[in-house]
Amino acid sequence: MLGEYRIEGRRASEIAASVERGVGSGQLAPGQLLPPMRELAATLGVNPNTVAAAYRTLRERGVIETDGRRGSRVRSAPATTARGSIRVDAPEGVRDVSNGSPDPALLPPLDGVLAAVAAEYAARPPMYGEAPVDEEFARLARAAFDAGGVPPGPVGVASGSLDAVERVLAAHLKPGDAVAVEDPGWGSLLDLVPALGLRPVPVAVDDEGPLPDAVAGALRVGARAVIITDRAQNPTGACVSERRAAELRAVLAAHPDVLLVEDDHGHGIVAQPLHPLATGSGRWVFVRSVAKAWGPDLRIAAFTGDAETVDRVLGRQRLGPGWVSRLLQRAVVHLWRTGAVDPEVVAAAYGGRRDGLVRALARRGVEAHGVSGMNVWVPVADETGAVARLLGRGWAVAPGARFRMEAGPAVRLTVSGLVVGDLETLADAVAFAAGPAPARSYG
Secondary structure (H helix, E strand, C coil): CCCCCCCCCCCHHHHHHHHHHHHHHCCCCCCCECCCHHHHHHHHCCCHHHHHHHHHHHHHCCCEEECHHHCEEECCCCCCCHHHHCCCCCCCCCEECCCCCCCHHHCCCCHHHHHHHHHHHHHCCCCCCCCCCCHHHHHHHHHHHHHCCCCCCCEEEECCHHHHHHHHHHHHCCCCCEEEEEECCCHHHHHHHHHCCCEEEEEEEECCEECHHHHHHHHHCCEEEEEEECCCCCCCCCCCCHHHHHHHHHHHHCCCCCEEEEECCCCCCCCCCCCCCCCCCCCEEEEEECHHHHCHHHCCEEEEECHHHHHHHHHHHHHCCCCCCHHHHHHHHHHHHCCCCCHHHHHHHHHHHHHHHHHHHHHCCCCCECCCCCEEEEECCCHHHHHHHHHHCCEECEEHHHCCCCCCCEEEEECCCCCHHHHHHHHHHHHHHHCCCCCCCCC
């Protein structure tokens, strides 16, 4: 049943740990059937209740699943989940404010940049065995981290923020480990965590970021990692304030073994200052993507962190893709050197649309959130009904179900495709669709 792998242990905790080691090493594959409790108890010479307790612990941690008489088996890690399919397609004549994409007019042109990089490539094509991180890319990224108060650490490159987060989690965690995630939070991340065999623990947020008590609660129940968005949180637009950052640092300081992952989602598109949570001690990673400000298709994210974590991620990366295209790294270097994006201009453009929509909704008695970035989060009484009514008024919005676990119903609106003249019309439609304002916090 288990091939050559032998489950060991005399106590429930030892048996559970033995199964987890097998899952983590790949010797117990997803979907693999485990021995019946009485059979394993006889093999180990323990009481069946001891095995039952071990299996219960494994189920609670998400390592195994039990299906009645069919027995217990290693939990399968899904390749995809349903969140990506929770969307509203905008038919002809309907404005789409659901997609979360930046305004193309605010992205820098790439033709001249790519031509310059191609000329460099022609003079000296990069080959196997070279450093995975371009030297100038690392220097400029590190300088930007320093300017934002991010602790010292080596620099790595990943194919976007989600790729970096996945590699960091895989470097430290094992199937069944709990991960504290923002709720509402980034839908792709909420998909990724269970797909890795990890157990998401929702943490409520408000406009200043994750609630300290909620983070503390997640850590008390055993979260081994915490993922926090510093600015322009998707979908709520939350931005970690100086006060909230100090509170969260105090909470995290009591759990030095917990992995901290920070995603500066608003880099290059917000005016709010950065307040990093990382202090330079313990296990930590700070991630910045170029997607929102310089172009989603560049697929580049810079990250830094403690030396051991960065080394683990880059080492595992070498065994897979090897490195992130140095051509793309050099393209980003050119964009940074030439000041192709003026963050103040971009922040003002998104801020004017976002703040204007929030104010317009407030005048209509509609609660809305969005203090940074390009999204506005609107709690509603009936999410499905609100989405349908907005579609009938000519607006396609993102259902909140894509982004939440325990948080209440809501819709997300992306302002990047709006102009000032759209705000009152859209606010009228949202006020019509939202229904009675729910008497609760959206967190």
